[in-house]
Amino acid sequence: MHIEPGLVSPDKIWLSYVTGAAAGAYALKLAADSIRARGAVSLIGRSAAATALVFSFFEVLPHVPVGVSEVHLILGSTLFLIFGAAPAALGLALGLLLQGLTFAPFDLPQYGMNVTTLLVPLFGLSMLAGRVIAPGTPYVELRYRQALALSTAYQAGIVAWVAFWAFYGQGFTAENTAAISTFGGAYLLVIVVEPLVDLAVLASAKALKGLRGNPLLERRLFETA
Numbered sequence: 001m002h003i004e005p006g007l008v009s010p011d012k013i014w015l016s017y018v019t020g021a022a023a024g025a026y027a028l029k030l031a032a033d034s035i036r037a038r039g040a041v042s043l044i045g046r047s048a049a050a051t052a053l054v055f056s057f058f059e060v061l062p063h064v065p066v067g068v069s070e071v072h073l074i075l076g077s078t079l080f081l082i083f084g085a086a087p088a089a090l091g092l093a094l095g096l097l098l099q100g101l102t103f104a105p106f107d108l109p110q111y112g113m114n115v116t117t118l119l120v121p122l123f124g125l126s127m128l129a130g131r132v133i134a135p136g137t138p139y140v141e142l143r144y145r146q147a148l149a150l151s152t153a154y155q156a157g158i159v160a161w162v163a164f165w166a167f168y169g170q171g172f173t174a175e176n177t178a179a180i181s182t183f184g185g186a187y188l189l190v191i192v193v194e195p196l197v198d199l200a201v202l203a204s205a206k207a208l209k210g211l212r213g214n215p216l217l218e219r220r221l222f223e224t225a
Contacts, residue, residue: 002063002069002070002072002104002107002110002114003068003069003110003113003114003117003162003165004065004068004069004070004110005106005107005109005110007068007069007110007165007166007169007170008110008113008165008168008169009169012168012169013109013110013112013113015168016110016111016112016113016116016165017112018112019112019113019116019120020111020112020113020115020116021112022116023093023115023116023119023120023123024093024115024119026089026119026123027086027089027090027093027119030085030086030089031043031047031086031089031090033086034084034085034086034087038215038219039215041215042215042216043086043087043090045215045216046083046084046087046215046216046217046218047083047086047087047090047091047094049083049087049091049216050079050083050087050088050090050091050092050095051090051091051094051095051098052091052095053075053079053091053095054074054079054091054092054094054095054096055095055098055099057072057073057074057075057095058072058095058096058099059099059103061073064186066182066183066186067178067179067180067181067182067183067184067186068162068166068170068176068179068180068183069162069166069183071183071186071187071189071190072190073190073193073194073197074092074118074158074190075194075197075198076088076092076118076121076122076125076154076155076158077125077147077150077151077154077194077195077198078194078197078198078201079091079092080122080125080126080129080150080154080218081139081142081150081198081201081202081218081221082201082205082217082218082221083216083217083218084218084219084220085122085123085126087218088122089119089122089123092115092118092119092122093115093118093119096111096114096115096118097111097115113161113165116161117158117161117162117165118158120157120161121153121154121155121156121157121158121160121161122154122157124153124154124157125150125153125154125157128149128150128153129150132146132149132150133146135224136224137224138220138221138222138223138224139202139218139220139221139222140202140203140205140206140221140222141206142198142199142202144195144199147194147195147198147199147202148191148195150195150198151190151191151194151195151198152191154194155187155190155191155194156191158187159183159184159187162180162183163180163183163184166179166180167180202221205217205221205222
């Protein structure tokens with residue numbers, strides 16, 4: 001979902017600094033909560049693992065330019081279920097930054113937009129999880145319907161933010177609207193694939209019972225809330 005260079009002009013890009021800073025501040029709030037709950041070592045370990053995975057998602061998994069952006073298999077809901085909200089948020093932000101610093105410096109001016117687009121839907125997914133997953137249900141027991149709800153919420157949030165940046169930068173022209181619609185349509189494939197990945201990963205975790213209590217994994221993966 002990388003925002004293409006030039007989509008938002010330099011005189012308008014200031015807004016992305018505001019939204020990116022706000023998203024980063026909330027991620028740090030979640031990180032502080034996580035430290036109080038499980039300690040700094042657990043947070044650092046889970047965040048490092050999430051960062052490595054995000055970096056590999058961006059560099060290894062297929063990504064295709066479509067319309068106003070690129071279609072990526074980001075697996076945000078997977079990161080949330082395996083590592084928790086704070087490590088997933090830090091992993092997305094740091095993985096994106098690492099990719100920009102190493103392979104895509106042309107994306108750095110758009111970092112505020114991209115990090116907003118990745119993190120705000122994750123925060124929404126985290127809130128939704130409290131509604132669609134009963135308190136007594138560990139994540140390894142999720143059904144397809146629940147995984148689909150989480151994935152759809154995350155990907156829909158990404159599409160909504162990409163559309164916002166495109167309309168903000170280029171206006172409500174017929175050409176821009178068509179490009180946004182094309183991008184949104186292409187993301188339907190991601191919404192189909194990601195819940196299957198979530199369930200496959202959760203099934204693998206469930207089979208590996210020795211992982212219960214591992215500080216590098218989200219506690220709710222095996223335990224009830």
